[in-house]
Amino acid sequence: MSGAARRIWGLVYRHVCVYRRSWPRLVEIAYWPTLELLIWGFTANFLSQGFHAGPAALTGTALIAGVLLWEIVLRAQIGVTFSFLEEIWSRNLGHLFVSPLRPAELVAALLAVSVIRTWIGLLPAIIIAFLLYHYDLFAPGPVMVLFFLNLLVMGWWVALAIVSLLFRYGAGAEALAWTIAFGITPFACVFYPVSSLPGWLQPVALALPASHVFEGLRALLLHARVDWAQFTAAAALNVVWALAACAVFAGEFHRARVRGALISIGE
Amino acid sequence: MEALRVEHLVKRYPQALAVDDLSFTLARGRILGLLGGNGAGKTTTISMLLGMLLPSAGRIFALGHDMARDRFAALARMNFSSPYIALPARLSVRENLQVYGHLYNVARLGRRIGELAERFRLAGLLDRPAGDLSAGQKTRVALAKAFLNQPELLLLDEPTASLDPDMGDYVRTALEEYRRETGAAILLASHNMAEVERLCDEVLMMKQGRVADRGAPAALIARYGRDNMEEVFLHIARNEAL
Known part of the structure; x- marks a missing residue:
């Protein structure tokens, strides 16, 4: 193993050690995605009651898919x-x-840990969606991997921005770690199309990769076609936002070294 | 051969001048004591030496590497211990040492952990969570972590704080042996003046961010006409003029 890979593994191993001996922590990771799925899954069932096909049934399916996929952003960020x-x-x-x-x-180590945590968090929800609501997240095929990746990357750059805020404001900014991604949810258009937002809010939604992913998801579920334009827009926006987040992270890390914040960040 | 060279180091905060034109060298195989009262600038200096804090001016060369440009090459050959920085409490002692063994790319890590467990009397503690240890035991674990990569330059902040006299003496002997066996340079910040007298070849007395005086402990004791370093420390700390 190269020096860099070993150092990254060292930090990943530090977190693996914590999780492997703490079942409450593992339960906590899976708790919210499962709860969200149960609430929205039953809501979807209620909305599509009596419909075995057609728009109502498809809306229910889109709702469950939206819950599961949006959890990727939240879990990756957290x-x-x-x-x-x-x-x-x-x-x-x-x-x-x-x-x-x-x-x-x-x-890199934090991103690797987030991938592990995301799968631990999502796997029970994916299984429950299949068993309880007969929804197979992977049914649309390999294109779902592209959706996954886009949402994972979005969760990461949001997280990098939050870590940058922690460098700047210390542990006092801790609450942001739990709230920022939830605050983005209305503009990510998880459950409704971008066109349903007021005109002045639509540019905000269109600047987020997630809104393009969910537009693409709805096109896939409702019209059975892959909208590559939406996917390309999501990927391009992710690149731009990720580069911006890296620049902010590097800048705040440097400023933290100037101010001495690395020494007192927990205070 | 120098292990550490510090040139005109300054750290200026908006409200205070924490370190003011500090220069010194530390040769390989030597132990330098960094002394001073609270707020004298010791922690700020050590933070800059470790690359955690950027100086406002001045340069630091650690093991031949310019810390402003190439700090990671130096950090791989250095290490640090402080009772004020913890190791993850939920990890066992062994896991903590494994984590840092990976970060420092230590070869034959299992064997190295065994050696350090023997040296710092940690064998019975290896599988206990670090958070369950007493303050003295935590200090010994932090020292074991500091020795993992067989550092050529070791920065120690209060290395025997919280240790009982027997263990404190044991650790001081271990430091002397390590220096003798490896030729490592050690920078030691301590408020234990007996420890400073025993271990240090030279001391820097800091006050208000500046060097108030420097020299071998015996020379300083003679210069101030005192009986020991404790009295020299008190004299310098209480004397207003630098």
């Missing part, structure tokens, strides 16, 4: 920020920042 906060809470950042671990490797 996976990164929670793991970073874990280092703050355990007062371990001082040791990490004076080790040979590069900031980019720190980020």
Whole structure:
């Protein structure tokens, strides 16, 4: 294993050690996605009651797919920020920042942990959706992987922006880790098309990769066609936002080293 | 051969000048004591030496690497211990050492952990969560972490804080042996003046961010006409003029 890969694995292993001996933490990861799915799954069932096909049944399916896919963004974001906060809470950042671990490797490790957490969180919900609502998330085929990736990347850049805020404002900005992604939800158009938003809000929604993913998802479910234009727009926006988030992260990390915030970040 | 060279180091915050024109060198195989009262600038200096804090001016060369440009090459050959920075409490001692062994790319990690467990009397604690240990045991684990990569430059902040006299003496002996065996350089910040007298070849007395005086402990004791370093420390700390 190369030096960089070993350092990244070292930090991933640190989080794996915590989860492998703490079942409450594992339950907590899966709790909210499962709860969300149950609420929206039964709502979808109610809305499509008596309809075995047609728009009502498809709307129910889109609702369940939306819940599951939006959870990817939320879990990916929380996976990164929670793991970073874990280092703050355990007062371990001082040791990490004076080790040979590069900031980019720190980020890579946090992203890897978020992938693990996202799957742990989503897998029970995906299985329940299949068993309870007969909804197979993977039925549309490999194109779903592209949707997954776009949403995962969006969760990551939102998380990087939040970690940057933690560098700037310290643990006092902790509440943002739990609320920012939820605040984006109305503009991500998870359950309704962008056109249903007021005109002045539509540019905000269109600037988010998620709104394009969900437009594409609805096209796939309702019209059985892959809308590559929406996918391309989502991917391009993700690249732009991710580059911006990396720049903000690098800038705030540098400013934290100037201000001495790395020493007192937990206070 | 220098392990550490500091040139005209300054750290200026909006409200305070924390370190003011600090220069010194630390040769390989030597132990330098960094002394001073609270707020003298020791922690700020150590943070800059470790690359965690950027200086406002001045340069730091650690093991030949310019810390402003190439700090990771130096950090891989350095290490640090402080009782004020914790290790993850939910991980066992062994897991903590494994994590840092990976971060420092330590070869034959299992064997190295075994050696350090023996050196710092941690064998019976390896599988206990770090958070369940006493303050003294945590200090020993932090020291084991600091020795993992066999550092050529070791920065120690209060290395024997919380240790009982027996363990404190044991650790001081371990530091002397490590320096003798490896030729490592050690920078030691301590408020334990007996420890400073025993271990340090030279001390820097800091006050208000500046060097108030420097020299070998015996030379300082003679210069101030005192009986020990404790009295020298008190004299410098209570004397207003630098």
